[in-house]
Amino acid sequence: MFDFLEGYNVLGAFWMTVKLTALSAVGSLVWGTLLAAMRVSPVPLMRGFGTAYVNIVRNIPLTVIIIFTSLGLADIFGMTMGAPDDFDVQGFRLAVLGLVAYTAAFVCEAIRSGINTVPLGQAEAARAIGLSFSQILRLVILPQAFRTVIGPLANVLIALTKNTTVAAAIGVAEAALLMKEMIENEAQTLAIGAVFALGFVVLTMPTGLFLGWLSKRLAVKR
Amino acid sequence: MSSVLYDTPGPRAKRRNVIFSVIFTVLLVLILWWVWRTLDDKGQLEWSLWEPFTEAQAWTTYLLPGLGDTLKASALAMVIALPLGALFGISRLSDHRWVRATASTVVEFFRAIPVLLLMLFANEFYVRYSDISSEQRPLYAVVTGLVLYNASVLAEIVRAGILSLPRGQSEAAMAVGLRKGQMMTNVLLPQAVTAMLPAIVSQLVVIVKDTALGGVMLGFTELLNSRGTLAANYANVIPSFIVVAFIYIVLNFILTTFASWLEARLRRSKKGTGAVLGGDDVDDINAGEVGGTATIGTGGKK
Numbered sequence: 001m002f003d004f005l006e007g008y009n010v011l012g013a014f015w016m017t018v019k020l021t022a023l024s025a026v027g028s029l030v031w032g033t034l035l036a037a038m039r040v041s042p043v044p045l046m047r048g049f050g051t052a053y054v055n056i057v058r059n060i061p062l063t064v065i066i067i068f069t070s071l072g073l074a075d076i077f078g079m080t081m082g083a084p085d086d087f088d089v090q091g092f093r094l095a096v097l098g099l100v101a102y103t104a105a106f107v108c109e110a111i112r113s114g115i116n117t118v119p120l121g122q123a124e125a126a127r128a129i130g131l132s133f134s135q136i137l138r139l140v141i142l143p144q145a146f147r148t149v150i151g152p153l154a155n156v157l158i159a160l161t162k163n164t165t166v167a168a169a170i171g172v173a174e175a176a177l178l179m180k181e182m183i184e185n186e187a188q189t190l191a192i193g194a195v196f197a198l199g200f201v202v203l204t205m206p207t208g209l210f211l212g213w214l215s216k217r218l219a220v221k222r
Numbered sequence: 223m224s225s226v227l228y229d230t231p232g233p234r235a236k237r238r239n240v241i242f243s244v245i246f247t248v249l250l251v252l253i254l255w256w257v258w259r260t261l262d263d264k265g266q267l268e269w270s271l272w273e274p275f276t277e278a279q280a281w282t283t284y285l286l287p288g289l290g291d292t293l294k295a296s297a298l299a300m301v302i303a304l305p306l307g308a309l310f311g312i313s314r315l316s317d318h319r320w321v322r323a324t325a326s327t328v329v330e331f332f333r334a335i336p337v338l339l340l341m342l343f344a345n346e347f348y349v350r351y352s353d354i355s356s357e358q359r360p361l362y363a364v365v366t367g368l369v370l371y372n373a374s375v376l377a378e379i380v381r382a383g384i385l386s387l388p389r390g391q392s393e394a395a396m397a398v399g400l401r402k403g404q405m406m407t408n409v410l411l412p413q414a415v416t417a418m419l420p421a422i423v424s425q426l427v428v429i430v431k432d433t434a435l436g437g438v439m440l441g442f443t444e445l446l447n448s449r450g451t452l453a454a455n456y457a458n459v460i461p462s463f464i465v466v467a468f469i470y471i472v473l474n475f476i477l478t479t480f481a482s483w484l485e486a487r488l489r490r491s492k493k494g495t496g497a498v499l500g501g502d503d504v505d506d507i508n509a510g511e512v513g514g515t516a517t518i519g520t521g522g523k524k
Contacts (some may be wrong), residue, residue: 001299001381002476007382012429040227042227042231042235042239043230043239043242043246044243045241045242045243045246045247046242046243046246049246049250055475058474059427059470059471059474059475059478060467060470060471061430061431061432061433061435061446061470062431062434062447062465063431063435063437063438063446064466064467064470066445067446068443068463068467071459071463072459072460073461075459076260076261076264076266076459076460077257078260106283115227123227123384127227127228127229132229133228136227136228137227138359141227162334162335162336165336165338165339165413166338166435168439169435169438169439173510175339176336176338176342176439178340179339179342179343180342180439182330183342183343184346189343189346189347189350192337196339197334197335197339198285199333200335200336200339201331201334201335204334205334
């Protein structure tokens, strides 16, 4: 019944999806937190940069960004990502870069809304005992904000898992690209579709359930 | 709210802010300078590459038809997905368990799958089981993929819209003796549709962005795809990317602004229940809404 799977590395393709997701998640968490810090900082120029970045990147299709990493960054700017000859590795790293650039805008917005849920009194008390802006952010606001944004961040992570399929557009050998190849060459259209659909359900559902549980457990009781 | 994080700057803080501004400016300028120099080296700043955009031909042959296809696919997807979404959203609120369970399974399934997989599948399905011409097929496949995904998202928006109404509405409807169907069509839906409008407009942004996938993976002649043809003709990779990105930004910015305007207007309005679904709720629903539906519909009232 599952003969059509023979000769195709389905698990390998999904492993690529997982790697894309994991690396992009870490990267966008770091860059997104930095952007959020810029958006609430006292320096007007940084605030402006953060706002502009988020509004521009959120309104461009991810596909445009991913294609640009290949045709623009790699071909024109010569950013070979440390692998000028190995196009598989280069494509993978470019895809991660594109995904980080795009997802960070959503991470930034999630964290910023988390910062807004921390009660005024917390920041006022922190200022009253003379903490500086970076101390207020590091010691008082962000630890509380991160706990309330686990739910929204989990949403971003699930969206990111689904968005990694866009990397197929620059030939990264992940699940969607393999599905395209298989579905064109094999007869069992429906079965192939079901296998890949199930793969994504398996990837996103545990993430959602675990992080949903975590966000309830860590929620700041007020 | 952000200004709560720091005091009104005094002389020292002002000096520090200036120093940070200067460092940040220098960094930005260095990056921009590098970008400018690389583009100049590669000849991407030549006027001949930008000139096509000042003439009518590049627009009438490539960009406008591409934008037209993007808008056509988005509009079709939205128009078809809305009634489907409403059907599934209302089914999820049904009193009969099997209706609820079926609708929930379908909605959760299609929401968990990347829209690209749905498009690829629809395309292959049409190749094998239909006689749609190969010119029309990409449009059909893109719209089908978008409809399957967005109907499930809109189902959640409809459900959240109805749930966001105060309980008193359905209680009052029951008290005056309306049937379940009457309550839905005469009391709940009209109010929920108003509450959902901003969310529906925000979802259009997601649809517009997703059409670009069809352009790359299925050869659908939308805006991003036309950029490729245009760049192949004029050899202007970077200029064409900048122009196309700009078109997307303007289009989506208009939609986002319209959605926030609607949201603000509904919140201010004295009529109605004040229940509104905004852009933030849409982001959550698109992703899979881990925090539970309890938070949906309270987006702006925190």
